[in-house]
Structures are given as structure tokens and as C-alpha cells.
Amino acid sequence: MSAVTPLEDIRARIFDEIPSGVVVLDPSLRVVDHNRAFVDLFGEARGRFCHEATKGRTSRCPSCPAVETLEDGRPRVVEQQGKDSSGRDVHYLVQITPVMDADEKPQYVAAITTDLTATRRLQREYKTLFEQVPCFVAVINRDHRVVKGNELFRKTFGEPTGDYCYRLYKRRQAPCRECPVDRTFADGQSHASRQMGMSRDGRPTPYLVFTAPLLADDGNVTHVIEMALDMTAHEDLEQQLSRATVLRQALVESSLDAIVVFDERQKVLLVNRAAEDLVGAARDEMIGRRARKALIPKALYPVLKGQKKQVLLHETAITNRAGERVPVRIAAVALEVGGRFRGTALIAQDLRDLKRLEFEKMEAERMAAVGQTVAGLAHGIKNILTGLEGGMYVTSSGLKRGDESRVRQGWEMLERNMGRISDLARSLLAFSRGEALTCAETAPGDVVNDVVGLYQDGARQQGIELSADADRDVAPAWMDAEAMHSCLANLVSNAVDACLVSGNSDCRVEVRVRENEGVLIFEVVDTGCGMDYEVKQKAFTSFFTTKERGGTGLGLLLTRKIVQQHGGSITLETEQGEGTTFRLEFPRDRLPKPETEEE
Amino acid sequence: MTDTAPRPAPLVAIVDDELDIVTYLQLALEDHGYRVCTATESSTAMQKVIAAGPDIVCLDLLMPKHTGMALYAEIVRHPDLRNCPVLIMSGLTRKEDLPKLLEEAGGLPVPACFLEKPIRIEQLLEALRDHVGPAGGTAT
Numbered sequence: 001m002s003a004v005t006p007l008e009d010i011r012a013r014i015f016d017e018i019p020s021g022v023v024v025l026d027p028s029l030r031v032v033d034h035n036r037a038f039v040d041l042f043g044e045a046r047g048r049f050c051h052e053a054t055k056g057r058t059s060r061c062p063s064c065p066a067v068e069t070l071e072d073g074r075p076r077v078v079e080q081q082g083k084d085s086s087g088r089d090v091h092y093l094v095q096i097t098p099v100m101d102a103d104e105k106p107q108y109v110a111a112i113t114t115d116l117t118a119t120r121r122l123q124r125e126y127k128t129l130f131e132q133v134p135c136f137v138a139v140i141n142r143d144h145r146v147v148k149g150n151e152l153f154r155k156t157f158g159e160p161t162g163d164y165c166y167r168l169y170k171r172r173q174a175p176c177r178e179c180p181v182d183r184t185f186a187d188g189q190s191h192a193s194r195q196m197g198m199s200r201d202g203r204p205t206p207y208l209v210f211t212a213p214l215l216a217d218d219g220n221v222t223h224v225i226e227m228a229l230d231m232t233a234h235e236d237l238e239q240q241l242s243r244a245t246v247l248r249q250a251l252v253e254s255s256l257d258a259i260v261v262f263d264e265r266q267k268v269l270l271v272n273r274a275a276e277d278l279v280g281a282a283r284d285e286m287i288g289r290r291a292r293k294a295l296i297p298k299a300l301y302p303v304l305k306g307q308k309k310q311v312l313l314h315e316t317a318i319t320n321r322a323g324e325r326v327p328v329r330i331a332a333v334a335l336e337v338g339g340r341f342r343g344t345a346l347i348a349q350d351l352r353d354l355k356r357l358e359f360e361k362m363e364a365e366r367m368a369a370v371g372q373t374v375a376g377l378a379h380g381i382k383n384i385l386t387g388l389e390g391g392m393y394v395t396s397s398g399l400k401r402g403d404e405s406r407v408r409q410g411w412e413m414l415e416r417n418m419g420r421i422s423d424l425a426r427s428l429l430a431f432s433r434g435e436a437l438t439c440a441e442t443a444p445g446d447v448v449n450d451v452v453g454l455y456q457d458g459a460r461q462q463g464i465e466l467s468a469d470a471d472r473d474v475a476p477a478w479m480d481a482e483a484m485h486s487c488l489a490n491l492v493s494n495a496v497d498a499c500l501v502s503g504n505s506d507c508r509v510e511v512r513v514r515e516n517e518g519v520l521i522f523e524v525v526d527t528g529c530g531m532d533y534e535v536k537q538k539a540f541t542s543f544f545t546t547k548e549r550g551g552t553g554l555g556l557l558l559t560r561k562i563v564q565q566h567g568g569s570i571t572l573e574t575e576q577g578e579g580t581t582f583r584l585e586f587p588r589d590r591l592p593k594p595e596t597e598e599e
Numbered sequence: 600m601t602d603t604a605p606r607p608a609p610l611v612a613i614v615d616d617e618l619d620i621v622t623y624l625q626l627a628l629e630d631h632g633y634r635v636c637t638a639t640e641s642s643t644a645m646q647k648v649i650a651a652g653p654d655i656v657c658l659d660l661l662m663p664k665h666t667g668m669a670l671y672a673e674i675v676r677h678p679d680l681r682n683c684p685v686l687i688m689s690g691l692t693r694k695e696d697l698p699k700l701l702e703e704a705g706g707l708p709v710p711a712c713f714l715e716k717p718i719r720i721e722q723l724l725e726a727l728r729d730h731v732g733p734a735g736g737t738a739t
Contacts, residue, residue: 386717409622
């Protein structure tokens with residue numbers, strides 16, 4: 001035994017500390033020595049065959065680089081795949097060096113192994129990433145030729161055969177003026193840019209392009225890797241979104257209805273032009289603040305606080321900045337995102353113009369009625385004048401002839417027509433009297449029942465069944481009960497007459513009252529004789545009467561006057577021989593208002 | 600002796616619900632030599648007119664129940680009265696409104712004559728002379 005010199009000891013230690021596995025083989029390929037890194041990978045192997053220790057084989061490998069080096073004395077580097085001490089596949093790089101004897105013949109071979117397993121795994125992962133990434137990835141050389149492309153690239157442009165990138169991406173015949181690949185070749189840096197390409201079917205295609213350098217060992221850029229993301233769908237969406245946004249803004253802004261949007265804390269988020277006009281303030285003064293109390297009817301608070309989904313007020317009023325009460329129709333709608341309350345939209349319609357038109361229409365109706373009254377009056381007077389003229393003629397011709405009976409006949413005609421003038425004057429006074437209604441809280445059903453009660457017995461005696469159908473739920477209304485009573489009484493009296501004229505044995509008259517969407521509706525329905533076209537057209541003409549005795553021709557006119565004074569309208573449906581329905585409709589919002597209106 | 604019988608005076612039918620007007624017109628026209636038949640109830644007026652076979656009908660446009668316009672339509676459509684001129688009298692309708700009224704009533708022909716009330720007897724006599732000729736009698 002010889003003592004180990006310090007130098008040998010150092011050598012042995014260095015041998016063991018080399019991070020790559022080192023093994024020394026004899027010509028029979030038995031392991032003579034190895035270091036710790038080799039043992040870490042393949043386990044203890046001294047005395048075993050190389051193929052046993054590194055590959056788990058029982059015989060030599062078909063082509064063994066160690067044998068080749070033993071034969072030709074040349075070093076070589078090869079990649080090998082073997083099995084580690086636990087039987088797992090390992091990839092390693094082997095650098096084989098001959099150890100020469102005195103005759104310069106290879107006596108041993110030393111093999112330095114570098115484990116490539118992790119590298120290989122990484123390579124595989126990178127390759128997968130390269131292939132599967134959902135954008136075009138191409139490796140491009142300095143001539144702008146594509147030398148490699150990922151799966152999507154190959155699927156779209158085919159296998160790269162060295163074609164130019166500008167031809168593939170842009171259908172161009174020459175390089176682009178602003179080439180991101182050139183930039184990366186020039187400065188070795190990564191760059192991002194937007195490029196407009198052209199698809200195979202000639203459609204302009206926007207790309208988001210990233211370029212990165214591929215560096216050689218010497219630090220030179222040999223290739224550029226380029227990633228191109230097709231932005232068509234993205235840009236389409238972007239355009240759709242921006243179009244939708246512009247459209248929405250235009251719609252909201254140009255809406256004739258005032259639109260105000262509040263957030264969940266009742267602060268104003270959005271105000272359109274119509275809302276500025278309605279409120280009388282610029283949007284800058286409103287946005288970000290809570291609305292003034294006078295602006296928002298109380299009934300809308302539950303929606304603004306997220307306690308109710310929506311409220312519609314058909315007619316209400318707000319006080320604008322100038323302190324003016326503005327009649328509005330207003331809807332409040334809770335805005336929810338994913339079931340969560342996020343705010344409220346108020347949509348208000350300014351009713352000032354509508355109210356003015358309504359008033360003008362009522363005035364026009366009133367004036368038309370006045371016109372008809374005057375025309376009817378003229379007719380009545382003309383008939384009386386003709387009667388007077390006749391009386392004068394008959395009297396004077398009787399006097400001329402000395403015919404006393406003719407004189408008497410003429411005198412009677414004069415008297416009768418003078419009497420008619422007095423009657424006419426009285427009727428006109430009655431018609432013009434009571435210009436102002438005396439309104440009070442009146443139950444519509446009571447008026448109906450009173451009228452029916454008053455006429456029922458009389459009708460029954462004439463073989464006519466008169467009945468009431470009054471909906472109990474109709475709320476009281478601000479009306480002149482006495483005037484309404486005479487309206488209905490007049491219509492009932494007409495209906496009874498129509499039944500008598502018809503000669504039917506089984507005639508009915510019904511007086512009804514109900515309410516539909518804020519409109520009070522009275523109806524007098526009979527199964528009497530009905531009217532033909534001309535009678536219907538003249539029904540509301542004064543002095544027009546179908547009653548041979550006792551009709552003044554003023555009844556319906558008076559009825560219509562009272563109805564109009566209550567803001568209502570009167571219509572009739574009739575079928576000759578079938579009967580007639582008179583319908584009086586009173587929108588509650590057009591009824592007379594009490595002096596002190598509640599807010 | 601005359602070899603031809605004297606031509607009878609034209610027969611005028613007066614249809615109006617105003618009794619005094621009917622009396623007045625009847626007496627006045629008879630005084631002027633016309634023959635007159637009258638109807639004051641619109642429901643029976645048509646029958647009376649057909650039975651009388653007048654040379655002209657003076658009709659009030661605004662009559663109860665069966666209005667004058669409906670009666671006018673019946674007259675112009677009746678085969679026996681097709682050639683009988685109709686003189687319409689009205690206190691409500693004005694001459695300029697007549698075409699519209701005729702149109703609304705189903706496109707009735709324009710009447711031979713239209714007089715607005717109050718009727719002046721001279722006007723009526725002139726119209727009758729124009730359409731059925733003079734009565735031949737003398738006024739008293």
C-alpha cells in the first residue's frame with residue numbers, strides 16, 4: 001500500500017466534485033472508476049458493464065461510441081437515452097475522450113455525461129407552447145423568409161417552404177416599409193406593432209404583431225420570432241361596441257322625453273338635453289349630486305331606493321328651477337345588473353304642450369257646439385218667422401175678403417207663433433243659465449240610482465223595464481250632481497221615448513256607470529227604435545227633434561253642454577230598429593278641480 | 600162652348616211638419632190658383648204624395664222621425680214620381696251645403712229648386728211658375 005500524496009487527494013476530490021457524471025471504461029467496457037455525480041444518476045457501477053449500468057441492457061449496444069473511440073482514438077460527442085438507478089428514462093449528452101497508453105493507443109475511455117432530461121422536458125414544453133399558442137408564430141430569417149411556423153401558421157399558410165413573410169401575411173411582392181422584423185434584427189430588441197395584412201380570400205386583416213430576437217452564442221441575432229394575433233374578431237367587437245355606444249348616446253340625447261339616471265345612492269349619473277330643458281338647469285349642475293326634492297314625486301322614492309322595480313305616474317307635476325309647476329308623465333325603472341340594484345332611470349314626458357292642445361281642443365269643441373246652437377237657433381227663428389208671415393198673410397187676406405173665420409185663423413197663427421218666440425226665449429235662458437257648475441264630491445253610482453229610482457215606476461207603467469248597473473267600486477268624483485242628474489234624466493227620457501216609438505213589447509233601458517283606466521263612463525242603453533244616419537248626424541243639433549209633441553230639441557244640447565263643462569265627451573252608437581247607447585266619458589284628470597288641490 | 604176642356608191648375612204637394620207653415624202656403628197657393636195637397640206627418644207623407652200624384656213637391660228638409668232628406672231619396676227613386684220636380688225648403692241647411700248633404704245621403708240628384716226659410720210667397724210663386732207653369736187663377 002502506498003500513501004496517498006496530497007496532490008492525488010486533491011485530484012480525487014475534484015474528480016468527485018465535477019457536476020457532470022464522469023465514468024472511466026476499460027476496453028471490455030467495464031466501469032473502472034466514476035465520480036459522485038455519475039453515482040447520483042446511475043448508482044454504484046464499478047466492475048459492471050457500461051450498458052448494464054447506464055441502460056439496463058445485458059448485451060452491448062448496437063452502435064457504441066465508446067467502442068468507436070477505443071478503435072479510432074478520436075473523441076466524440078453523442079446524445080444517449082438510458083435508464084437511471086430507479087429505472088426512469090434519462091437523456092444525456094456524452095463526451096467521450098480516449099485515455100492513451102505509451103504507444104498512443106487508447107487504453108481507457110473517459111465519458112463525461114450531462115443530464116439532458118430537464119432540458120428535454122423544457123424543450124418539449126416549449127415546442128407544445130410554440131405549436132399550440134392560438135396565434136401565428138413564425139421564425140423568420142434576415143431575408144424575410146419564414147423558416148418555421150407553428151401549427152396555426154401551417155394550417156393557414158401551409159408548410160413553410162422559405163416563402164417571404166410579406167407575401168404570406170400581406171400578399172405583397174416586396175418587403176414592407178415599416179418592418180418589425182427588420183427593427184428587431186437591427187436593434188436586437190422585442191417590438192410590438194399593429195399591422196394590416198390580407199387574408200387568403202382578400203379580406204383586410206388587422207394583426208397585433210410581436211417580434212423577438214433569436215440569439216446565437218455570439219450574441220448575434222440569427223432569426224426573429226414573430227407572433228401575429230388576428231384582431232379581426234376583436235376589432236369587429238370593438239366597432240360594434242363603439243357603434244352601440246354612439247347610437248345609445250344619440251338616442252338618449254335626442255329623446256324628446258327627459259331621461260335622468262341615478263346611481264344606487266340616488267346621485268345623478270346621466271342627464272339628457274330634454275331633462276335639462278324640463279328642469280331648467282345644465283347637466284353639469286346636476287351630475288354627481290342628489291336631485292332636489294321638488295323634482296321627484298314621493299311615489300317614486302321606493303324605486304330610487306331599490307325597494308320597488310318600477311312606478312308609472314300617468315300625470316303628476318314637478319317644480320322646475322324657475323319654481324314653475326310642470327305637468328309630467330313620469331316612469332321610474334330600477335336598473336339591475338346580475339340581480340343587484342345599481343340605480344334608477346327616470347323617464348319624464350313634459351305634458352305642457354299636450355295640456356295646451358287638450359285645452360284648445362275643448363275650446364274648439366265648445367265653439368263648435370256654440371256654432372251648432374246658433375245654427376239651430378236660426379232655424380227655429382226662421383220657422384217662427386214663416387209662421388208669423390203666414391199669420392199675417394192669412395189675417396190680411398181674410399180682412400180683404402171679409403172672411404171672418406179666415407181672419408180668426410190668421411190671428412191664431414200669429415198668437416201661436418208669438419207664444420213660440422216666448423218659449424224659445426225661455427229655453428235659451430235655461431240653456432245659458434248655470435254657466436258655472438256647483439261641484440262637490442259626488443258618488444257616480446248614487447246619481448245613476450237616483451235617476452233610475454225616479455223614472456222606474458213611470459217606465460214600468462208604459463211596459464218598459466228600467467234598471468241600474470252601478471259599479472260599487474267607482475270612487476267619488478268632483479262633479480255637479482244636479483247637472484249630472486239632469487243629463488242622465490234627459491237621456492233616460494229619450495230612451496223611454498225611443499222604446500215607445502219602436503212599438504216593441506219587450507223594451508229595456510239600462511243606466512250604467514263604471515271606471516276604466518281613469519275614465520268614468522256613464523251609459524244609457526236602450527233597445528228602442530234606434531236612429532238612421534241623418535237623425536244620428538243631427539242628434540246634437542238644437543231644435544232638431546224627432547218628437548212630434550213636446551220635444552224642444554234642446555235636451556241633448558244641454559246634456560252635451562254639461563258633459564263638456566265636466567271635461568267629458570258624449571258619443572252615441574245606434575242601429576236603426578236595434579236601439580241606442582249614449583256614452584258619457586269623463587277622464588278623471590279633466591274633471592273640474594276643487595279649489596284647494598292637494599299636492 | 601169650348602172644344603177643349605180647360606187645363607186643370609197644377610197640383611202642388613206641401614210636405615212640412617210645421618202646421619202653420621203648411622196652412623200659410625196652402626192658403627196662399629190656393630189664393631193664387633194652384634191646387635194643393637198637404638202632408639204633415641213624415642211617416643205617411645210618401646203614401647199621400649204618391650196617391651195625389653202632384654206636379655211638384657215642396658219638401659221641408661228637417662222633419663221629425665223620417666227626415667226630409669230620406670223622404671227626398673224615396674221620392675226621386677219612386678217610379679211614379681221620377682219626373683216630378685222637388686222644391687226643397689230648409690231653415691237649417693244653406694244652399695252651399697246642399698251638395699255635401701246630397702253626397703252624404705248616397706249621391707242624390709240636385710233638386711229642381713232650393714228655397715231657404717223663411718219662405719217669401721213671391722219667391723215660391725216664381726219658382727212654381729218656372730217649373731210647372733202659371734196657375735191661371737188670380738190672387739185675392
